[in-house]
Amino acid sequence: MSIFGFDPRVERHLIADEGEVIIDEVRKHWAATVGPMLEMAAAIPVLLLLAWLPSGAYWLPLFLALFLVLHGMWRMLAVQMDRFVVTNMRVFRVHGILSQRIATMPIARILDISVYKPLIGRVFGYGHFIFESAAQDQGLREIRFVGSPNERGATIQRVIQRSGLRGPARAARPAPTDFDPNETAEMPWWRAG
Known part of the structure; x- marks a missing residue:
């Protein structure tokens, strides 16, 4: 629903010829x-x-x-x-009324996403995203008043995982079990005593 017919029309900012599609468009x-x-x-x-x-x-x-x-x-x-958009290639924010500002961050540069949910946000179901990236200075650091922040954060993590930028999660290697405490005579010197 748009107020007075105003809408940021985020689809104009997609790189359609590269196959970019919107995964999630987040309103405040x-x-x-x-x-x-x-x-x-x-x-x-x-x-x-x-x-x-x-x-x-x-x-x-x-x-x-x-x-x-x-x-x-x-x-x-x-x-x-003010809209925050997650695509298969990047995240970006479009905001402004008379003049628009667009801040973009490629999926590959997202290192960490922190979600801050104040007490009132936990009650009413919103939070704030804080992005950490490989860049020192960035135009897309904090996104405030994000509804359902846990689900939206999981969506971004899925996009990162599907893009192949991070390897699949591996199970921890079990500790070697070749040590027998009864065989002290043949035990290597680094395992002795």
């Missing part, structure tokens, strides 16, 4: 809109100030209420236009 969790909604709701008490102010100062609460509503709507639109 609804908890990211709580701050902007509270800001817009704050316009109501500001308008109630009209009853106590002198008649010549009516413009001040009206201007302040209008500002709170417009700024809250702008922030809501910014949340709507």
Whole structure:
């Protein structure tokens, strides 16, 4: 669902001729809109100030209420236009309203993904991704308000595994069992005593 018809249209940024496909398109969790909604709701008490102010100062609460509503709507639109995309080749983030910013990280450069879930995020089902990559400075470090972060993290790990960048998981080698404590006479010197 897009607000006022605004949509970042992430499919425009795919490298289709190389076979890139979207695995997961992540919208911000609804908890990211709580701050902007509270800001817009704050316009109501500001308008109630009209009853106590002198008649010549009516413009001040009206201007302040209008500002709170417009700024809250702008922030809501910014949340709507912020997308995190996992493809079979890379992860990228598209955000911005009038001008768009795109940050990309190839799957091969992802070294580690940390998931931070604050207490309120654990209750409502969101968390924040923190990417560690081989690069010192990167444009894609933290993705905030990711819904179902455990499942999304597993999806990224599956994409990394399927890309063949990391070898298959191996079972630990069992310890050699050729040592018999009763045969001390033929025991090598490094195993003795």
